[in-house]
Amino acid sequence: xxxxxxxxxxxxxxxxxxxxxxxxxxxxxxxxxxxxxxxxxxxxxxxxxxxxxxxxxxxxxxxxxxxxxxxxxxxxxxxxxxxxxxxxxxxxxxxxxxxxxxxxxxxxxxxxxxxxxxxxxxxxxxxxxxxxxxxxxxxxxxxxxxxxxxxxxxxxxxxxxxxxxxxxxxxxxxxxxxxxxxxxxxxxxxxxxxxxxxxxxxxxxxxxxxxxxxxxxxxxxxxxxxxxxxxxxxxxxxxxxxxxxxxxxxxxxxxxxxxxxxxxxxxxxxxxxxxxxxxxxxxxxxxxxxxxxxxxxxxxxxxxxxxxxxxxxxxxxxxxxxxxxxxxxxxxxxxxxxxxxxxxxxxxxxxxxxxxxxxxxxxxxxxxxxxxxxxxxxxxxxxxxxxxxxxxxxxxxxxxxxxxxxxxxxxxxxxxxxxxxxxxxxxxx
Amino acid sequence: xxxxxxxxxxxxxxxxxxxxxxxxxxxxxxxxxxxxxxxxxxxxxxxxxxxxxxxxxxxxxxxxxxxxxxxxxxxxxxxxxxxxxxxxxxxxxxxxxxxxxxxxxxxxxxxxxxxxxxxxxxxxxxxxxxxxxxxxxxxxxxxxxxxxxxxxxxxxxxxxxxxxxxxxxxxxxxxxxxxxxxxxxxxxxxxxxxxxxxxxxxxxxxxxxxxxxxxxxxxxxxxxxxxxxxxxxxxxxxxxxxxxxxxxxxxxxxxxxxxxxxxxxxxxxxxxxxxxxxxxxxxxxxxxxxxxxxxxxxxxxxxxxxxxxxxxxxxxxxxxxxxxxxxxxxxxxxxxxxxxxxxxxxxxxxxxxxxxxxxxxxxxxxxxxxxxxxxxxxxxxxxxxxxxxxxxxxxxxxxxxxxxxxxxxxxxxxxxxxxxxxxxxxxxxxxxxxxxxxxxxxxxxxxxxxxxxxxxxxxxxxxxxxxxxxxxxxxxxxxxxxxxxxxxxxxxxxxxxxxxxxxxxxxxxxxxxxxxxxxxxxx
Numbered sequence: 001x002x003x004x005x006x007x008x009x010x011x012x013x014x015x016x017x018x019x020x021x022x023x024x025x026x027x028x029x030x031x032x033x034x035x036x037x038x039x040x041x042x043x044x045x046x047x048x049x050x051x052x053x054x055x056x057x058x059x060x061x062x063x064x065x066x067x068x069x070x071x072x073x074x075x076x077x078x079x080x081x082x083x084x085x086x087x088x089x090x091x092x093x094x095x096x097x098x099x100x101x102x103x104x105x106x107x108x109x110x111x112x113x114x115x116x117x118x119x120x121x122x123x124x125x126x127x128x129x130x131x132x133x134x135x136x137x138x139x140x141x142x143x144x145x146x147x148x149x150x151x152x153x154x155x156x157x158x159x160x161x162x163x164x165x166x167x168x169x170x171x172x173x174x175x176x177x178x179x180x181x182x183x184x185x186x187x188x189x190x191x192x193x194x195x196x197x198x199x200x201x202x203x204x205x206x207x208x209x210x211x212x213x214x215x216x217x218x219x220x221x222x223x224x225x226x227x228x229x230x231x232x233x234x235x236x237x238x239x240x241x242x243x244x245x246x247x248x249x250x251x252x253x254x255x256x257x258x259x260x261x262x263x264x265x266x267x268x269x270x271x272x273x274x275x276x277x278x279x280x281x282x283x284x285x286x287x288x289x290x291x292x293x294x295x296x297x298x299x300x301x302x303x304x305x306x307x308x309x310x311x312x313x314x315x316x317x318x319x320x321x322x323x324x325x326x327x328x329x330x331x332x333x334x335x336x337x338x339x340x341x342x343x344x345x346x347x348x349x350x351x352x353x354x355x356x357x358x359x360x361x362x363x364x365x366x367x368x369x370x371x372x373x374x375x376x377x378x379x380x381x382x383x384x385x386x387x388x389x390x391x392x393x394x395x396x397x398x399x400x401x402x403x404x405x406x407x408x409x410x411x412x413x414x415x416x417x418x419x420x421x422x423x424x425x426x427x428x429x
Numbered sequence: 430x431x432x433x434x435x436x437x438x439x440x441x442x443x444x445x446x447x448x449x450x451x452x453x454x455x456x457x458x459x460x461x462x463x464x465x466x467x468x469x470x471x472x473x474x475x476x477x478x479x480x481x482x483x484x485x486x487x488x489x490x491x492x493x494x495x496x497x498x499x500x501x502x503x504x505x506x507x508x509x510x511x512x513x514x515x516x517x518x519x520x521x522x523x524x525x526x527x528x529x530x531x532x533x534x535x536x537x538x539x540x541x542x543x544x545x546x547x548x549x550x551x552x553x554x555x556x557x558x559x560x561x562x563x564x565x566x567x568x569x570x571x572x573x574x575x576x577x578x579x580x581x582x583x584x585x586x587x588x589x590x591x592x593x594x595x596x597x598x599x600x601x602x603x604x605x606x607x608x609x610x611x612x613x614x615x616x617x618x619x620x621x622x623x624x625x626x627x628x629x630x631x632x633x634x635x636x637x638x639x640x641x642x643x644x645x646x647x648x649x650x651x652x653x654x655x656x657x658x659x660x661x662x663x664x665x666x667x668x669x670x671x672x673x674x675x676x677x678x679x680x681x682x683x684x685x686x687x688x689x690x691x692x693x694x695x696x697x698x699x700x701x702x703x704x705x706x707x708x709x710x711x712x713x714x715x716x717x718x719x720x721x722x723x724x725x726x727x728x729x730x731x732x733x734x735x736x737x738x739x740x741x742x743x744x745x746x747x748x749x750x751x752x753x754x755x756x757x758x759x760x761x762x763x764x765x766x767x768x769x770x771x772x773x774x775x776x777x778x779x780x781x782x783x784x785x786x787x788x789x790x791x792x793x794x795x796x797x798x799x800x801x802x803x804x805x806x807x808x809x810x811x812x813x814x815x816x817x818x819x820x821x822x823x824x825x826x827x828x829x830x831x832x833x834x835x836x837x838x839x840x841x842x843x844x845x846x847x848x849x850x851x852x853x854x855x856x857x858x859x860x861x862x863x864x865x866x867x868x869x870x871x872x873x874x875x876x877x878x879x880x881x882x883x884x885x886x887x888x889x890x891x892x893x894x895x896x897x898x899x900x901x902x903x904x905x906x907x908x909x910x911x912x913x914x915x916x917x918x919x920x921x922x923x924x925x926x927x928x929x930x931x932x933x934x935x936x937x938x939x940x941x942x943x944x945x946x947x948x949x950x951x952x
Contacts, residue, residue, distance in 0.1 A: 094532075097535075098532055100530075100570075123535045123536065123538075123539045124535050125535075125570050125571065125572035125573070147539075150539070150542055150543070150546070150576055151539075151572045151573070151575075151576050152572055152575040152576055152579065152610060153572065338925065339898070340871055340925050341871065343870070344869070344870025344871045344872075344927065345869075345870065347871075347898065347899065347927075351740070351769070352740050369637075369638065369641055370606075370609075370610055370638065371641060371645075423472075423475075424472070425468050425469050425470075425471050425472020425473070425475070426468040426469075426470075426471030426472055426475075426499045426500075426503060427472075428471070428472065428475035428503065428506070
């Protein structure tokens with residue numbers, strides 16, 4: 001075949017397997033100088049609302065990233081993204097994936113679209129950079145894993161607190177805490193507490209839905225039907241969509257959806273629970289929950305088979321049971337907000353403790369070397385499962401028992417129906 | 430598209446009515462699926478596919494010919510979910526009908542792969558293999574071929590190695606890259622050796638990927654070829670080899686990695702050094718210490734750095750010898766390592782070595798080592814015991830060094846609660862002089878009181894107060910000010926800290942800076 005006849009993707013996979021020649025160059029070198037066109041990674045951003053524009057920025061600031069397409073069902077969003085991204089705009093994500101020249105598809109849509117678009121992107125041979133929470137249901141997460149594995153794709157979930165940066169109220173990265181916990185300096189099992197008192201607020205009121213809004217006319221620039229996609233049809237109100245969609249169960253899970261995976265993924269990493277899930281989940285929340293609008297909850301407790309526990313407390317409803325307690329608590333020690341340790345000597349031990357296994361924290365390296373990203377589809381699914389378990393516990397209002405291997409609730413078919421929720425035709429997994 | 434609550438809910442309705450069982454599906458599928466219009470039909474097809482009802486296959490297969498792409502894609506996807514001989518045959522026929530660039534093609538391929546995977550689960554490997562081989566054809570896109578190759582490997586048993594070796598040894602870099610992604614899938618030492626033997630033969634880009642794959646296999650049988658790749662002419666390959674050795678290597682990798690780190694620069698040197706630090710297995714630290722004796726200076730520096738990072742406390746005697754080496758870089762690096770690794774037993778030797786240092790950078794490293802090691806002694810009164818005897822004989826810069834060290838670790842007299850004793854700077858106060866207190870644990874700090882009534886003029890002319898929890902990250906000054914009397918009280922918003930440091934910002938031509946009592950109060 002002549003060079004002329006090669007599509008962009010085949011060109012990348014063919015003669016430009018030479019792209020792999022830079023595979024182990026660390027990130028600082030990836031940014032050095034002007035990369036050859038052949039070393040560029042092509043991107044498309046599907047969903048260009050608030051976070052979507054953030055993803056456009058990621059690509060624009062990446063020295064080896066080239067933005068080829070943006071996509072949105074709101075013409076105003078799309079026009080803004082086209083202008084900023086300097087690339088072609090699409091209204092239908094399937095047309096973007098049909099291009100055949102996209103290396104990485106970004107999925108910063110509302111969460112009810114994450115699973116479907118990620119799967120379609122994997123089928124189209126794209127690597128996937130998905131916004132958190134990874135999927136709206138546990139079942140969608142399982143399908144994403146299947147699709148990504150079947151097609152040998154790389155997957156990155158977009159939360160980063162297991163890698164670097166200070167973890168909200170802790171004022172330090174997850175790594176030193178993980179070293180203390182995994183090396184038994186706090187004893188075992190340990191309890192982790194995510195609450196405003198430990199520096200992790202869930203913003204429940206900010207992300208609450210409305211229950212009395214009257215239907216409004218759909219703006220002409222907005223394809224509401226396409227925005228709903230797999231979600232059940234509900235009359236349009238402005239509040240259901242841009243910037244406030246998390247307040248409705250059909251699209252996300254309120255503050256749990258917004259902040260949950262940011263907080264729970266590092267917790268899962270610190271506890272070394274990347275391959276499993278809790279076995280008991282219980283929520284303390286107003287009863288009955290509203291069937292459409294996500295409102296308040298007080299506390300969610302999750303317990304693993306080995307006795308480790310995660311406690312989420314919102315501080316926005318019900319009694320405040322955990323105020324003053326530490327972020328991590330074990331039989332031998334505690335770590336408080338701001339990485340204050342009790343006993344104080346705990347921090348001195350850090351230098352002599354082995355570092356955790358290194359992870360790839362630069363998706364360009366994963367894409368080029370085909371080595372899994374540090375927060376890939378498997379780990380992302382497990383930490384998103386924590387979010388989804390908490391949501392289901394709030395919605396069912398009873399103690400749930402979960403089989404972390406089969407990923408099904410034990411003896412509770414009502415809860416199991418939340419794992420695989422039907423989609424509105426024609427959308428399906 | 431279903432735009433009303435009534436029409437859009439049909440897919441849900443069908444799914445709910447059919448439940449999880451299969452028995453009702455067959456009685457409903459023809460009537461419902463053929464009668465439903467447009468997008469609703471797509472939802473119905475999906476629901477039928479989820480029931481795995483093979484009687485629905487031919488009806489659904491017809492719908493793959495629909496001009497409505499959504500319906501055709503739903504039909505293909507449903508056939509993949511149903512699986513079995515008939516669904517596979519229909520999908521193969523649809524593949525032949527659709528062009529490689531058809532919008533239907535990715536969905537058909539996905540469904541066809543799903544069919545093959547279901548055959549594997551049912552133990553029908555031959556049928557699965559036939560599908561995988563078709564999907565591995567050169568006309569398919571890379572990810573489809575890769576998925577097909579994975580399937581072929583999974584069902585081929587003993588032939589799996591040969592199947593992967595064929596594309597790996599081809600002259601097509603694209604095929605090589607696909608093959609490398611399956612190197613991890615084939616177990617056994619023989620396979621490791623076979624793959625490793627390909628390292629010198631494959632393209633440069635493939636070599637990089639293959640080294641990564643061999644590292645992930647974790648089989649030390651690949652070591653000789655991986656070590657040899659440290660001398661590859663391409664930087665990327667050398668870095669990949671170094672990185673692989675961090676996971677695969679044993680004691681035999683110590684010298685090659687240290688030499689690689691010494692001969693490289695920047696990221697390449699760091700990769701080799703990181704791997705040297707990560708090496709696991711018996712006798713690694715002993716091997717590093719032995720290598721110190723026979724290695725050139727640059728390599729010695731890397732070996733010392735790795736001992737420091739590996740927290741090799743048993744290497745302290747060897748490091749003390751290195752601190753006497755002829756090469757300045759080796760001596761300096763040894764001092765740096767000793768600061769972290771040595772304990773009080775090594776302090777007399779360290780003080781002697783400090784007095785022999787040549788040059789400012791080496792001396793600074795030695796000072797830091799001595800003060801750090803002295804600081805490890807719990808009893809503050811004992812910290813200066815090994816340092817003071819060296820003071821009378823010291824001259825010039827050495828004396829200044831010892832005084833500096835004593836200033837750092839000799840805080841007892843300021844903290845003994847006795848206003849008749851004092852800590853002082855042994856000379857007129859100058860900008861940059863500092864006094865630090867390690868409280869040993871984090872405590873709330875809200876007020877500091879510096880008192881020097883018995884040396885009334887020795888109050889700090891200016892000060893900056895810093896707090897830290899780790900003696901490294903000090904941040905910005907918590908408080909700044911000027912002293913005007915023998916009691917200087919510094920109040921600020923209370924916070925938790927272990928280390929408290931006062932830095933002198935004023936100067937005096939003749940007055941020392943003295944502290945008779947130093948109080949820390951929570952608020």
